[in-house]
Amino acid sequence: MNIDFNSDLIAFRAEISAFLDEAPTDAIREAGRKVTSVFADFDQATAWQAILNAKGWAAPDWPEQYGGTGWSVEQRYIFAEEYRKRDLPPLLPNGIKMVGPLLIDLGTEDQKAKYLPGILSGEDYWTQGYSEPNAGSDLASLKCRARADGDDYIINGSKIWTTLAHRSNRMFMLVRTSDAGKKQQGITFLLLDRTDYPGMDIRPIKGLDGFPEQCEVFFDNVRVPQSGRVGAENDGWTVAKHLLTHERGGSAQSPTLKRYIEHIRDAARDAASPFGGNMIDDPVFQRDIGELEADIASMEHFEKLAISGHEIANDPAFPSMNKTMNSELIQRISVMMTQISGLEGLSLELDALRIGANVKPLGTSLDLVSMPFYLNSRATTIYAGTNEVQRDLIARTVSHG
Numbered sequence: 001m002n003i004d005f006n007s008d009l010i011a012f013r014a015e016i017s018a019f020l021d022e023a024p025t026d027a028i029r030e031a032g033r034k035v036t037s038v039f040a041d042f043d044q045a046t047a048w049q050a051i052l053n054a055k056g057w058a059a060p061d062w063p064e065q066y067g068g069t070g071w072s073v074e075q076r077y078i079f080a081e082e083y084r085k086r087d088l089p090p091l092l093p094n095g096i097k098m099v100g101p102l103l104i105d106l107g108t109e110d111q112k113a114k115y116l117p118g119i120l121s122g123e124d125y126w127t128q129g130y131s132e133p134n135a136g137s138d139l140a141s142l143k144c145r146a147r148a149d150g151d152d153y154i155i156n157g158s159k160i161w162t163t164l165a166h167r168s169n170r171m172f173m174l175v176r177t178s179d180a181g182k183k184q185q186g187i188t189f190l191l192l193d194r195t196d197y198p199g200m201d202i203r204p205i206k207g208l209d210g211f212p213e214q215c216e217v218f219f220d221n222v223r224v225p226q227s228g229r230v231g232a233e234n235d236g237w238t239v240a241k242h243l244l245t246h247e248r249g250g251s252a253q254s255p256t257l258k259r260y261i262e263h264i265r266d267a268a269r270d271a272a273s274p275f276g277g278n279m280i281d282d283p284v285f286q287r288d289i290g291e292l293e294a295d296i297a298s299m300e301h302f303e304k305l306a307i308s309g310h311e312i313a314n315d316p317a318f319p320s321m322n323k324t325m326n327s328e329l330i331q332r333i334s335v336m337m338t339q340i341s342g343l344e345g346l347s348l349e350l351d352a353l354r355i356g357a358n359v360k361p362l363g364t365s366l367d368l369v370s371m372p373f374y375l376n377s378r379a380t381t382i383y384a385g386t387n388e389v390q391r392d393l394i395a396r397t398v399s400h401g
Helices: 007-022 026-033 042-055 073-085 093-106 109-121 236-248 254-268 283-307 318-345 370-379 387-399
Strands: 126-129 145-149 152-160 170-176 187-192 200-205 214-225
Touching: 007 073, 026 042, 042 109, 073 254, 073 283, 093 109, 093 126, 093 170, 093 236, 145 170, 152 170, 170 236, 187 236, 254 283, 254 318, 283 318, 318 370, 318 387
Parallel strands: 126 170
Antiparallel strands: 145 152, 152 214, 170 187, 200 214
């Protein structure tokens, strides 16, 4: 995939760069600099989504007929590169990257008309109701139940690890509608119009990094319309697996990883080495960051093959391979961030991460974010299916040819 020397692509890159330099507000830029997970500050992320939507760039990977850009794979990759160079807030992942593409693929025309505009504009913020206290990696063991009653379902049970449920006005979830057959059967995929139904109790949970990003959600005879079902009743496992292909892969991650490396190198020029001089000149640091850069380059090549139409993108193991590589690289990057920050990065000042706090780090530019990023990134090898499960899926795919 040649994205460097074509004159049209050079002009496209200049157009992207000009807009991304001018359009974000100072608060949006600050929110991007202070991201410590895959979710940016709620208010600034949704505000930025609205700006991108007004430009027509809210969903670069979507088909043009549903509000996408119509860009080529090379143009989408350039957009991702230029986007990450400016440390802008991530696009709303649960809507733009997950439930939106799912509805485009499997939703009814009524569901597309109802939900896709709000996803594009940022007016609707979606949370994911999958995991339960006893159904995490073994998601098929879920117990949250939905009973059909006329045109509605009545839901009872609970969910956990429902990211930003306390700020969301939409939810997509899995519920059990039958006990017949294997445990993967009898599961149904539902869309909930809002997260404040009568009988619905949302309780935020503070994570290791001190942020209330995750929530428990309890359902006590919550009545929702059956029109929110995606796919057939009891076929939700198939729908969920389709969504996971979007969650685990499908967009370029390497530009983000490369940007992290740039930040680490910049900070290493100012950070002192315990053996004298600065970390940038330390041979152990040079070895470690060189290994990371080589592995990121390998992933970048892997991604470029996939998004440029190579047959590897059709391999059933591709989403699991992509998710495993990306999540483990993020964790390795987070470790190196803390090594550069040292003692200055140990202080977890949540107030300093508030947008508008105007708090400058005591040491390098990483010191505000390195520790919360490290703590939050412990989850990357767990969410979207643990990496142990991903390796099992890869092995099964290979063994079956």
